[in-house]
Amino acid sequence: MNLFAERINKLRLLLKQNGIDVYYVPTADFHGSEYINDYFKVRAYLSGFTGSAGTLFVTQSEAGLFTDGRYFIQAERELLGSGITLYRSGMEQVPTPEEKLSELLKDGGVLGFDGRFLSYAFLRFLNESLDNEKVTIRCDVDLTAELWPDRPALSHRPAYRLAERYTGKSTAQKLSEVREAMKKVHPETVYKKGSKQNFSKKQAFTAEVYLITSLDDIAWLFNLRGSDILHNPVVLSYAMITETKAFLYLEPAALDDTTKMLLEEEGVILRPYDAIYEDAAKLRDCTVLLDAKRVNCALVQALPKGCTLLDAVGPVLFAKAVKNDTELKNLAAAHRKDGVAVTKFMYWLKHNIGKQTITEASAAAHLLALRKEQEGFLEPSFETISAYNANAAMMHYHTDEKNSAELNTEGFLLVDSGGQYYEGTTDVTRTYVLGEIPLEWKKHYTAVLRGMLALSAANFLYGCRGANLDILARGPLWQMGLDYRCGTGHGVGYLLNVHEAPNNFRWRIMPERTDSCVLEEGMVTTNEPGVYVEESHGIRIENELVCRKGTKNEYGQFMYFETLTVTPIDLEAVLLEELTAAEKRTLNDYHKKVYETLLPYLTKEEGEWLREVTRPVE
């Protein structure tokens, strides 16, 4: 019998024993992370499907897995023989996982899951959408002990403290600012534990306790970094901040004595990873600040009745997004180093294409080797996308040694990559001309460039969100009836996650999401419009922008962007006659800065070449 069919059968037996009708297993960890550590890969263990996105449900008569278009082919192959039905999310007639739950439970029953995997907002959504007179929801059903005997241990790779010359602020200082913010919380909704009703008051509340479960928030607050998640230098942990104390919950083995001492010196109380659930259970009649969209529902369930829950985006999320002066100074250094590596890569690519065998994978490897030469480089900030021609039309293309395409002296190579440095996180995309390019591709490339330049050069009043500015980048493509099916850019962490809320550039306004905030001075956001034509080509040009304060006058505070990324934009595919005078100025100013910043770090030959590729255009 198929290994996964056996696992599902075993699960069904356990469900029967536990009186559970529908079991629900999402892809997640206990912290709402984008990427997850192996310890949390329960869905993959049970179903055999190894993709990064998917949701499994199991009843006595049916098992189903939902995943999206990226994974249809892989999921079909991996689910073969498991008896699990594939639900192709996004296709017509295919329900959402939530709609499927509603259908399975329309006549009532018991829904079970491990609540640590799901947010409190999701639990509230279930409470609102399922018939609560007939359906029982159990958030405490963890069956992994029985199901997964060889489960990997919880990661406790060594964590380290990031010095103040990198962070710009001590943990003690950050804690004091967080406590100040806790005195004046404007919650979206206020819940009283034990009451079925929510209520809202247009007033400020004082939070006695602040629960933090997002790993990057915790890493930022405690100036702590680790490697529990690939590319994301975070530490598996929880935190609870009170008016006088700060509790940090993590595997004790993750800290050496020095790190422990440094934390304790700043008033941090260390507790085991799991202990937050017991500690939460002791918070009698407390007013607790938490972000219902981010905190897991098991933790909220652990809070005793009588607690008042203030649902609000926590102060750390915003404080972390606004880079301080030290961080910004460091980021300039990180981008300079990164720019040296990426520019040397461009030089190498342009001089070796057609002369030696280069594949997508070998190009990526060469770029990584160049980054490794930079002092303070730790690891890539995400898996490099190195995609040739039609492969670049797949936005999340990943090559491996075996299936890697060989590059020829024609078309485009798109390289989207980034680094983690002590001085910060980078993310940059360039699309390189390898030889002959059809006119249509040049038109697309030029439109992408025009959008990227227009957003970079924006001057705007304080109060703007990404949704107000997105059309600057997207407009030139929309005018041609083209689009890219994603946001224009995302926030970037500081030696943290390459995707960071709450700032972004995204045109769709979703009031229920907290990810299109007002752009504040010091926020770093990527600017990466693109064109993706299936089975033909893909183009993306990406710079990182930091938001700065400009003129203040009778109209208000004007803001502008400073570009962090420093590496040439390939001019070979630009149709100069399509650029406006303003666009040419922006491009030339940028290339002047690239040349001046990088020249001291290049060889004589590279420098001469750089002068040519950053020449002003007319």
Add this chain to the structure above:
Amino acid sequence: MNLFAERINKLRLLLKQNGIDVYYVPTADFHGSEYINDYFKVRAYLSGFTGSAGTLFVTQSEAGLFTDGRYFIQAERELLGSGITLYRSGMEQVPTPEEKLSELLKDGGVLGFDGRFLSYAFLRFLNESLDNEKVTIRCDVDLTAELWPDRPALSHRPAYRLAERYTGKSTAQKLSEVREAMKKVHPETVYKKGSKQNFSKKQAFTAEVYLITSLDDIAWLFNLRGSDILHNPVVLSYAMITETKAFLYLEPAALDDTTKMLLEEEGVILRPYDAIYEDAAKLRDCTVLLDAKRVNCALVQALPKGCTLLDAVGPVLFAKAVKNDTELKNLAAAHRKDGVAVTKFMYWLKHNIGKQTITEASAAAHLLALRKEQEGFLEPSFETISAYNANAAMMHYHTDEKNSAELNTEGFLLVDSGGQYYEGTTDVTRTYVLGEIPLEWKKHYTAVLRGMLALSAANFLYGCRGANLDILARGPLWQMGLDYRCGTGHGVGYLLNVHEAPNNFRWRIMPERTDSCVLEEGMVTTNEPGVYVEESHGIRIENELVCRKGTKNEYGQFMYFETLTVTPIDLEAVLLEELTAAEKRTLNDYHKKVYETLLPYLTKEEGEWLREVTRPVE
């Protein structure tokens, strides 16, 4: 003793007799209208302040009036001797009226007002922001019978039916579509009358009853027009739609026998204006659709306990905003007629400036006379703004015969005006060059024009809201550190209000407002960027745009705008070297259309002049 001090004293006596501690009188009617009929001007009657915006409160020891910057000087003068304190809204340290209420009632008390003047959303806001254990709110306190013996009678000017060749749809048809929408309401919030809690369920509800109180919604639904409010051809009325019946509440004297018959033929039941309150009181255990932001709270109070209130933007608001094919065909005719009048005005102005005495007021009068020559013209759609040089810096400037500035052969005349025609409502602004213009003014004029053209030429994916597009119009000004302190444009009714929700162009995203909806095909919105430099000059160029469906491809449904307004844009202040090639194309295409559309309706001399002023620019 001052007349108004006496009225306030009389009010204080009545408050004492009625046990009211704080009395609250806003500027409003019972329908949330922007402009109000004299019958509703209680605040002006009590305070002596005649401005169009202001809020009065009276206690035994204090009386205060809040108004905004437009009215500080007028209010000071008019309040002199009344004993009423002026609160200058928007100035530092000045509370909002709501904050003042909180302060006055911080130790408890009874707050009274006539709930017909205030929305249900406002009542809920008060309930949330005032301490409901100590404060009693009474929404039924109408003291006008005692206070205002010579109050004008409720307006019941003759109403008339608009024929289907103008409306494109019968009332019977509109009612059937409204009833279809009532079967699937997605309320923002659901309230149960008599319960203190609100609850929300992610599901669709069926409304048994739909209460409509907005006058333009009612006029649209019943194809009825009148003249109860200056410039807004509406009829004082309420409506209640059930699954089988349609009740229209208005003063019986407003309808002649034919109109009555026509309405009754379409299944409309006529009831007296005030009877809606008794009828609402009879709706036992009904599910009632209403828009809490628009319906008055007295009407909601009249609903019996046990009713379920579905708070949602009603289907009429959206249906009315999306102009149908007949309306769009008619609108083209209305704009052609309006364009003939405005263009003849421009010809007259350009040929007579410096030759005869022209004032702001006489120019406006001449324009009105030209509009009156157009068949089907009924009245101006708002009070014409005719503003010379520095006067144009006041966005809502109004001139009168006595204080009207004389125009010289230098500077700008800004004219913002519009007409009500059977074929629709128009709104157009042009800024005319009268002679010498400083370079800076030309720079400003050119930036305003560039923004206006960019928004007009936008191509964008379906799903965009005004907030996504606003920067196209505002961008050229923001790049120069300039701004206009208002939205870029508003929706326009069809022979209805010149300001119509829910579509607009406005960059600030206010999730609590319903006025920045997704732009649908058939919505008409103004595009009117401007520059206003105090004590110097004002510039505004305004066209109306109708949203149209463009290409549909793998990226989605593209949308674009078609310009409705047809009258030349004065080229004399344009710095051509600052226009991009694309902007010149848009301008030339527009002027070509203006020339071709208007030529048949002009004299030979006017036609020759028009060819010159609509010449293509290079």
